[in-house]
Amino acid sequence: MDSANTSPVPANLPVAESNADDLATQCYFLDLLLQPLDEWRGFQVIEQFGLSGIRYELNFSQYALAMAQYTRTPAFTGYLAEAQRNAILKMTNRRVWSYWAIERLVGYGRWNPDPIVFHNIMYTAYFGMMIGLYETLNDDRRFSAPGSLTLRWNERKSYRYEFAGIANAIRVNMLQEPDHPQYPCEPRLVYPVCNTFALNTLRLHDRLHGTNLTGDLIERVRLSYDKDGWRRKNGRFLSCGTRSGRPLVPPSLFNDGSIASLLNPTMPDVAENTWRVLRNKCITITGEDVELERSVLDRIDAGNYNVNRGDAQARSCLMMGACEHGDDEALNALDRSIAARHDVIWSHGARQFKGLSPWSYGSYALGRWGRRNSMRDLVNGVVPLEWRTGPLLAQVAYPDVLVAKAVTDGAALELVLRPGNGPTRATLKFARLSPGRTYHVSGATVDQLIAATDGTALAEVDLAGRCEVRVWPAA
Structure with a gap:
């Protein structure tokens, strides 16, 4: 585990014990990631351009296992660390990132398959956060060695990166338009939630490697939220817009629930306010169920385009926000509401909910396995000395x-x-x-x-x- 952190570290951080369902959920992610690197059994394959891409399955599988390691087994590496390494290495497979060559050609009129150098935050920032969380929890810097991550386009062309190269690319892209620092996923389309991964990656790299890549970017993004209209007067975030903030997609629970968690490491006040708005305006607990103030978007699981009880993604992302802000009542009620709507599928001891996309299931696991401020603490390196030694x-x-x-x-x-x-x-x-x-x-x-x-x-x-x-x- 890393030796640097930005906050005083209590020696008695809570460590929970996983119950049988938690362990069976871990097995779902472990079974995916412990198979050989060139095998993809059990992965959901729909298409790679949109939100059902394999990249998100890899991202959220690794994030979930990292959170389990942090809150339940900080003194265990073994197959748990191996699975996270495999997720990172699978991100370099051409099938995961080759979509960008077409997207850049169609969206910008230029041919360059490199998925990291220009825009495409939906790959780069999510990838960088994977490496940062892994390095925080494991005494292993292999992915920071120069050229340790090779993205091979064909026999003649490869793109060689490492953690620093990814983080530097994020900084360069954010500073292309300093007054509008959030940068695009798909060509010209900016998603605030994706840019939380960018800020977290920069914060992680700075802490782990003594750099100052973040600089004033957190404050620039904060100013942009209000100046460019990303955050509405009611405290909700636009889901998508142009770089200057022209609205394209209205707020959604999936978006805001994620932001409530993922923005907590860098802007805890904004994250807390986002959760408070969601809790007071969008979530009603009625006995054993939860009623949501949903938009049309919240009726779809964007990770698999399921419209049959597709609001599980919204519920899973709200679980992330509830967990991060210590709202156990909402967290437990949302957990029950998902279980009531989706049958459990068992496969060789692994547990998954029928109809949930892998992305949604990873969000669900983050909600179950986190604790109050767990994402904030993990990104900021709140790791006791005793755990590191x-x-x-x-x-x-x-x-x-x-x-x-x-x-x-x-x-x-x-x-x-x-x-x-x-x-x-x-x-x-x-x-x-x-x-x-x-x-x-x-x-x-x-x-x-x-x-x-x-x-x-x-x-x-x-x-x-x-x-x-x-x-x-x-x-």
Whole structure:
């Protein structure tokens, strides 16, 4: 985990334990991302130009797993980190980004397949945030090595990037029109929610790498919200417009619910006001259900164009906002309302709701797995020193072992494990132990272990149900 943050870090950040449904939801994302990089089994493939693109499936799968790591298993890397790395690497696959060559040609009359250098914030900013969240939670800078992310167009042409290159491209694009810093997704179309990913990427890179790419861009965007009419007098945001703010698409719950969460790291006052407006004007809790003040847009799940109970995307994004602002009443009611409208689909232990797009399901998971200010804290690096230096669970087999909780106080490691594929004896690999030191163990087949010279050690555990494992240094 990174060593820099912008806020005082409490040593006792809450760490929750995932229940059976949480773990089954994690399995949905893990099954997608732990397959070989050149395989796409289970991915939704409709088209790549619009909101059903694979890129959003990759983005929100990784964001969801990063949030699970942050709030439930900060002392576990293993397959959870591997899945996030795979999501980042899959973003470089040509099938994910080749749409931009056509969009740029049609929209701007120029041929250049590079999806990062010019506009296309819907790829670049979402991609950058993936890398920043991963680096925040894992002591791994492979994607910051120069040229570590190769986007191969054909045998003759490739575009080589890394985290810094992506972040610099965002800054350049935002400063092309300094008085109108929000820049387009599709040609000439600006979406405020997409630009929250840009600001978060810049904030993440600056914190992790000591740069100052953000500069005054947060304040420039803030001024633009009101000067260019992006934020209406009622506190709602336009969903889409031209760069100068000419309105094209009216406010939507999907848009504003996302902004309430994703803008909290950089403009917490605007994010809080957005949630307060949504809560007071658009959400009515009636017993076990939730009634929404919806627009036509909110009746469609834009991630799969489902119009049959398609407001699940609006409900999922509102869950993100409710979670981020600590509104447990709304969060739980929205969760229940989705479950009441959508049957659960089970596949080899993985859980998904019928009809929900992967994007919506990722938003749903962010709402379930976050906590008050969790996105704000994660982007701003609120990570206790003990989590960055203490023992961790570095490796365990998936799906044999599901990690429901993993936390360290800097010296001891506490785990809650469950079997994912029936009763099993599993090997756990621990890391960041003090080399040569003896540790006590409870919950495993041994009661003591000695750390190797590289700070690792192995232990076996018999899993038949919920199992607590604890590792702590001997006196």
